[in-house]
Amino acid sequence: MNVQERKELQITAEKVRQHIIEGVFNAKSGHPGGSLSSAEIFTYLYFKEMNIDPGDPENPGRDRFVLSKGHCAPGWYGALAERGYFDPSEMKTLRHIGAMLQGHPNMQDTPGVDMSTGSLGQGISAAVGMAIAGKMDRAPYRVYTLLGDGEIEEGQVWEAAMAAGHRSLDNLCVIVDFNGLQIDGPIAEVAGPEPIDKKFEAFGFEVMTIDGNDFDEIEKAMDAAKACKGKPFAIIAKTVKGKGVSFMENQAGWHGKAPNAEEYEKAMQELRERLEVLENG
Amino acid sequence: MAEMVKKATRESFGEAVTALAEQDPNIVVLDADLAEATKTGIFKKKFPERFIDCGIAEANMVGIAAGLATCGKTPFAASFAMFSAGRAYEQVRNSVGYPHLNVKIVGSHAGISVGEDGATHQCCEDIALMRTIPGMTVLNPADHYEMIEAVKAAAELKGPVYLRLGRLAVESCTQDAAEPFQLGKGRTLRDGNDITIVATGLMVREALLAAESLQAAGIDARVIDIHTIKPLDTELILKAAKETGRIVTVEEHSVIGGLGEAVCACLSEELPTPVTRIGVNDVFGHSGPAVDLLKQFGLSAENIEATVKRVCKK
Numbered sequence: 001m002n003v004q005e006r007k008e009l010q011i012t013a014e015k016v017r018q019h020i021i022e023g024v025f026n027a028k029s030g031h032p033g034g035s036l037s038s039a040e041i042f043t044y045l046y047f048k049e050m051n052i053d054p055g056d057p058e059n060p061g062r063d064r065f066v067l068s069k070g071h072c073a074p075g076w077y078g079a080l081a082e083r084g085y086f087d088p089s090e091m092k093t094l095r096h097i098g099a100m101l102q103g104h105p106n107m108q109d110t111p112g113v114d115m116s117t118g119s120l121g122q123g124i125s126a127a128v129g130m131a132i133a134g135k136m137d138r139a140p141y142r143v144y145t146l147l148g149d150g151e152i153e154e155g156q157v158w159e160a161a162m163a164a165g166h167r168s169l170d171n172l173c174v175i176v177d178f179n180g181l182q183i184d185g186p187i188a189e190v191a192g193p194e195p196i197d198k199k200f201e202a203f204g205f206e207v208m209t210i211d212g213n214d215f216d217e218i219e220k221a222m223d224a225a226k227a228c229k230g231k232p233f234a235i236i237a238k239t240v241k242g243k244g245v246s247f248m249e250n251q252a253g254w255h256g257k258a259p260n261a262e263e264y265e266k267a268m269q270e271l272r273e274r275l276e277v278l279e280n281g
Numbered sequence: 282m283a284e285m286v287k288k289a290t291r292e293s294f295g296e297a298v299t300a301l302a303e304q305d306p307n308i309v310v311l312d313a314d315l316a317e318a319t320k321t322g323i324f325k326k327k328f329p330e331r332f333i334d335c336g337i338a339e340a341n342m343v344g345i346a347a348g349l350a351t352c353g354k355t356p357f358a359a360s361f362a363m364f365s366a367g368r369a370y371e372q373v374r375n376s377v378g379y380p381h382l383n384v385k386i387v388g389s390h391a392g393i394s395v396g397e398d399g400a401t402h403q404c405c406e407d408i409a410l411m412r413t414i415p416g417m418t419v420l421n422p423a424d425h426y427e428m429i430e431a432v433k434a435a436a437e438l439k440g441p442v443y444l445r446l447g448r449l450a451v452e453s454c455t456q457d458a459a460e461p462f463q464l465g466k467g468r469t470l471r472d473g474n475d476i477t478i479v480a481t482g483l484m485v486r487e488a489l490l491a492a493e494s495l496q497a498a499g500i501d502a503r504v505i506d507i508h509t510i511k512p513l514d515t516e517l518i519l520k521a522a523k524e525t526g527r528i529v530t531v532e533e534h535s536v537i538g539g540l541g542e543a544v545c546a547c548l549s550e551e552l553p554t555p556v557t558r559i560g561v562n563d564v565f566g567h568s569g570p571a572v573d574l575l576k577q578f579g580l581s582a583e584n585i586e587a588t589v590k591r592v593c594k595k
Contacts, residue, residue, distance in 0.1 A: 060353065107351070107380050115351060116380035122372055125341045129348020129356075132333060136309070137352070156372075159341035166336075 001048075001219055007278060009215045012082055013043040014275040017244045018268065019078030019091045025264040027095035030103065033254040034148055035075030037179040037212070037239035042079035044218045045144060054084040057111045063141050064130045066115045068123025068157075069148035069177065070104040071256065077101050077110070085112035121154025123147070124174065128160050131172040131232075142226070146175045150182030153191045158203065164232040165204020172232040173225040174205070177212060179241035181252040200234040212237025245270060283456040286425045290482075291389045291446040293428035295320025298357055299327050301436055308436060311346050311358040313339045319359040319389040319446070339364040343372035343386070350382040355436055357444075361395070362388030363404035366443060370410050377441050378414040385435050386411070389446040391421075392533035393561060393578055394483060396448070396571035403566035409538025411443035412511050418464070419511040421445040421532075421540075423485035424453040427508050430462035438464065447483050447533075449571050454486040455506065467514040469521075473503035476589055477521035477528050481507045481540045483580075484531040484559075490582035491589065498586075500593055510540055515547045522554040529557045529589055533580050536560035557592050559585060 001009075016039045024030035046052070050063040067076050074094060081088040086100065093099040100109050104118025114130075117123040127145035134141050151157065164172050176196055184190045193199075197207045206228045210217040218237070225233035241255070242248030245267040259267055302308040302324065311333045316322040325332040335342035339360050346356040358365060366373065366388045377384045388411075393403045411419045418438060422428040428446070435442040460468045470485070471492050480488035485506045492502040503525055505517060522528055528548070530541040541558030548554045561578055575581055579588075 064351075066348075115348065116376070119371060119375040121340075122344050122376045125344020125372075126348035126351070126376060128341070129345035129350075130352055131348075132345060133349050133352035133354055136330070136354075156338075156340045156344065159335075159338035160344065163335060163338070163341055163345065 001215065006215050009043055009047060011275065011278050012047055013039045014244070014271055014278060015082055016043055016075060016078035018271050019081060019088060020074040021245065021259065021264060021267045021271065023074045023077065023091040023094035023101070024258045026092045028258050029095060030074055030258060031071040031256045032074065032248060033181070033241045034069060034072040034177060034179065036243045036245060036248065037241045038072055038075045038146060038177050039243065040213050040215060040218060041146060041175060041177065041237060042075050044215060044222065046079045046083045048219070049222050050144065051141065054112065057085060061139065061141055064114045064127070064143045066123040066127040066143070066145040067105055067117050068127070068145050069120065069151050070117035070123065073101070073103065073105050076105065080112040086110070120148070120151040121156035124157055124160040127172060128164050128169065131164070131169040132167065134171050135169065142171050142173065144173045144175065146177060149176055149178045149180065149187050149193060149196065152176060152193050152196065161200060161203040161205070168230050169232045170229050174200070174232065174234045176234065176236050177239055178236050179239045181241045181250070181255065183252065183255050185252050197236050204231060205234040206231045207234045207236060209236040209238065212239040213243055244274070283426060285456060286453045287450050288425045289447055289450045290422055290424065290428045291320045291448060293425040294387065294432060294444070294446050295323035297429045297432035299324045301432060302328055302331065305355065305436060307353060307355045309333065309349060309354045309356050311335055311342050311356055313337055313342050313360040313364065315360055319387065321359050339369040340372045343369040344376050346384045347376040347380070347382050350384045355383055355385070357385040357387055359387035359389060361402060361404065362391035362407040362445060363402055366407035366410050367404050374414050378417055381416050381440055383439050385442045385444055387444045387446060390448045391445045392447065392483065393566040393574050394447060394449045394533060394571040396574060397568050399568040400565040405535040405561045405566070406538065407445060408510055408534050408540065412538065412543065416440060417511065418442045418509065420508060421482040421510055422508050423482055423506055424451055424455055426453055427455050427462060431508060434462070434464045445482060449483065451483055451486055454489050462508065465509045465512045465514060467505050467507045467517040469503060469517070470506050471502070471504040473501040474525055475501040476593055477503040477505060477525045478531060478585060478589065479505045479507055479518065479528060479540065479544055480531040481510060483533050487580065487582045488531055488585055491585035494582065494586045495589055498590065500589060502589060507540060510543060513543050513547060515551070518544055518547055519552055522548055522552050527555055527592055529559060529585065529592060531559040531585055534560055536562055557588060559588055
């Protein structure tokens with residue numbers, strides 16, 4: 001990608017981060033940590049990678065995205081809003097009674113949401129089902145799913161991975177947000193799901209490990225995934241949990257907690273400053 | 282008038298879904314390494330490219346079915362009831378029920394008539410579990426003919442359905458039904474004015490046999506066949522309660538959460554009526570020949586007859 005393109009993606013990712021903080025603050029609850037770590041991934045998928053049309057979100061030929069780690073909905077909603085699936089003002093009603101934006105994604109409520117998720121481990125199975133449907137229909141669409149590194153402790157993830165490898169689903173791209181933290185602490189201390197790359201390899205995936213907060217690396221991995229034939233592809237995206245808000249970075253405590261008014265101001269100030277530098281630099 | 286057919290409803294299901302798939306290219310079938318037992322093998326033979334064996338991974342099977350449904354397919358996902366409705370309950374709730382996807386969950390070898398396999402495989406909770414999911418239609422056909430109709434109705438309905446199948450061959454009993462099969466409507470298979478036996482699935486034929494013996498003893502029992510447990514035909518139940526005053530329910534399922542409690546809930550709110558529930562009485566099953574187990578657990582014409590006599594004496 002060229003300099004201008006990279007900069008535009010970076011600007012969008014910062015806007016997505018503002019939506020995350022805005023949404024979670026106004027909801028007084030939600031999951032900022034894993035939403036922030038995935039901001040570049042959401043942005044790349046919706047602004048560069050996927051064949052989608054916000055004006056025609058049900059088009060049967062579209063690429064699909066399943067947020068298997070459904071609690072990171074604020075990040076996804078932020079990207080969908082920026083991409084034009086709905087008005088960004090909806091972000092302020094996140095998790096409110098009657099809101100379109102549920103705490104975890106609901107396909108019945110929100111345009112652009114291809115599958116309801118939230119109970120960990122289940123989204124990847126639905127993504128496998130979509131990929132199988134694509135193969136059955138000889139349709140060219142691709143299916144993307146984003147998992148948390150803690151989420152892969154769910155056994156169902158490996159049932160799904162086995163099915164994807166066994167069926168050579170090369171239209172499926174699994175992305176693991178490897179930020180190293182889950183609610184109770186570092187994943188290595190809580191349940192030890194590592195090595196993640198070797199596990200997916202063993203289940204028949206082509207695997208690439210990247211810096212998941214770096215657009216050039218994301219592009220490299222996404223291009224490799226599209227070029228990969230006969231195997232599903234797994235991108236192990238090393239990220240920083242809470243990325244972009246200094247006091248949230250690498251803190252398990254910010255997995256599922258809303259900032260108070262003071263913290264909100266501080267976070268927004270940081271994000272605004274960085275956006276300004278990007279826009280004027 | 283159709284002839285009597287003695288066949289397990291799982292076999293009727295396998296045939297019916299295969300026949301239906303001839304006309305409907307969207308129908309796909311999933312199984313979890315039990316295709317021979319659930320009779321999805323019949324479909325697999327005819328449509329191998331539309332059959333997905335998920336291996337021994339029921340949770341994943343339900344998720345795959347959900348994904349297929351979002352892409353316009355009509356998936357029938359089958360395993361033993363213990364696993365499709367039991368083990369994968371949360372997947373059925375969250376990945377199928379909540380988004381109201383067009384997935385048909387098929388639970389074969391339901392109840393204690395699995396027989397020799399014993400308690401781990403004898404699912405007497407599936408109806409209770411599936412009933413609690415908002416928007417889920419729950420079907421428990423009595424015989425070959427009803428299963429064919431139920432499979433058609435399930436495929437036509439755009440939304441989640443639970444379809445219960447039995448292992449045992451059962452003599453058909455609905456071929457002479459006056460009313461056609463209609464989703465959400467019970468059928469009065471025998472009229473009577475002294476008491477009503479409300480039965481579902483494998484117990485419908487037992488109820489009819491019991492009613493015949495009761496006739497000889499001077500008790501005129503009505504028999505209602507409830508193939509759709511949810512939504513329940515409350516109108517028919519209320520009418521029976523009003524006209525006969527007493528109800529006995531029979532199901533090859535726990536007395537907790539199944540047909541009996543559904544009938545009780547309806548009557549207690551609308552028209553309090555004494556109800557006696559016949560079912561599995563909050564115990565696990567055990568190994569043994571299916572027919573002997575059914576007798577031992579009181580899921581037989583003899584026990585229905587004895588129960589009705591007792592209730593009528595009160």
